[in-house]
Amino acid sequence: MRIFLGYVWFFLLIAFVITIAAFSVSAANDMFGENKGAVAAFMFAVVLFLSLACATVDLFRRKLTVERPVKKILDAAERIAAGDFSVRLHIDHPYERRTEYDLIMENLNEMAEELSRTEILRSDFVANVSHEFKTPLAVIRSYVAALKTETDEAERLRCIQAISDAAKRLTDLVSDVLKLDKLENGQMHAETTLFRLDEQVAQAVLGFEDKIEEKGLRLSCDFDEVTVRSAPELLEIVWNNLLSNAVKFTPAGGEITVTLRREGGRAAVCVADTGCGIPKEAGAHIFEKFYQADRSRAQEGNGLGLSLVKRAISRLGGEIGVESEPGKGSAFTVKIGGVQ
Numbered sequence: 340m341r342i343f344l345g346y347v348w349f350f351l352l353i354a355f356v357i358t359i360a361a362f363s364v365s366a367a368n369d370m371f372g373e374n375k376g377a378v379a380a381f382m383f384a385v386v387l388f389l390s391l392a393c394a395t396v397d398l399f400r401r402k403l404t405v406e407r408p409v410k411k412i413l414d415a416a417e418r419i420a421a422g423d424f425s426v427r428l429h430i431d432h433p434y435e436r437r438t439e440y441d442l443i444m445e446n447l448n449e450m451a452e453e454l455s456r457t458e459i460l461r462s463d464f465v466a467n468v469s470h471e472f473k474t475p476l477a478v479i480r481s482y483v484a485a486l487k488t489e490t491d492e493a494e495r496l497r498c499i500q501a502i503s504d505a506a507k508r509l510t511d512l513v514s515d516v517l518k519l520d521k522l523e524n525g526q527m528h529a530e531t532t533l534f535r536l537d538e539q540v541a542q543a544v545l546g547f548e549d550k551i552e553e554k555g556l557r558l559s560c561d562f563d564e565v566t567v568r569s570a571p572e573l574l575e576i577v578w579n580n581l582l583s584n585a586v587k588f589t590p591a592g593g594e595i596t597v598t599l600r601r602e603g604g605r606a607a608v609c610v611a612d613t614g615c616g617i618p619k620e621a622g623a624h625i626f627e628k629f630y631q632a633d634r635s636r637a638q639e640g641n642g643l644g645l646s647l648v649k650r651a652i653s654r655l656g657g658e659i660g661v662e663s664e665p666g667k668g669s670a671f672t673v674k675i676g677g678v679q
Contacts, residue, residue, distance in 0.1 A: 543578035588614035
């Protein structure tokens with residue numbers, strides 16, 4: 340509609356100029372009669388005036404409708420390129436009368452807002468990673484210094500074990516950060532293939548058998564025979580992290596239950612435990628990076644496990660839900676498609 344009105348105004352302007360020119364020809368003939376030189380001079384003056392008037396109108400039109408918004412857009416783009424994501428352009432026209440430049444400014448505002456959010460997340464991520472690195476590094480430095488002067492063999496062995504545990508935590512942190520980065524940027528290999536999901540989950544459970552026995556936990560498994568077409572590498576991340584959390588947060592003598600059910604065209608895997616559970620206020624944050632509901636167990640993880648799980652499930656087009664009650668345990672249920 341806006342483009343149509345522009346054409347109408349342009350048409351009316353041309354019609355007005357032609358009308359003035361025609362009227363001027365008639366007026367010149369009436370004033371100068373057969374004096375063709377005077378008629379030509381008069382018409383030249385009229386054409387010059389009309390051209391100057393049209394050029395002046397077009398100059399102001401371009402200033403208002405082209406140059407001013409383009410300058411605002413260029414200035415904003417330069418500020419964004421320089422790292423200032425607080426830029427917001429004011430749009431003068433109401434929604435129904437917005438021009439293409441207004442739409443560009445609106446998109447530029449949305450881009451600046453998104454970049455601002457991304458920058459905040461990046462800054463928080465860097466700060467969290469730095470903090471997570473400092474703790475094990477401080478442990479390593481402390482115990483290395485102790486080893487230099489310690490003579491008791493048992494104490495030296497304790498220091499060496501503490502250094503080994505801290506080094507492992509650093510290794511796990513680096514590995515998880517790299518996996519998370521690949522998942523968020525779509526770089527992690529996610530080739531789909533046909534495989535037995537029940538066998539994969541069983542293998543994941545067997546990987547934690549020693550830790551389960553060490554803590555004296557009871558283990559209950561019940562699997563339907565399910566074949567899926569999915570990405571096994573991404574699902575391994577899911578099962579390993581869910582099982583690791585179940586073992587970590589379940590006290591000695593507790594129970595871990597793992598089930599696999601076929602639900603039509605989807606498979607549902609549930610990892611439940613009788614551990615400490617998740618406080619209600621923490622439930623909305625458990626899939627955030629570096630978030631740990633139980634800070635007393637911070638030495639046992641880095642807060643990236645559930646973030647990895649969430650992003651892996653999202654890549655597969657699945658969903659994950661959690662039911663938890665403090666003091667009674669948690670149950671994480673993963674549902675994926677591709678069941679054959």
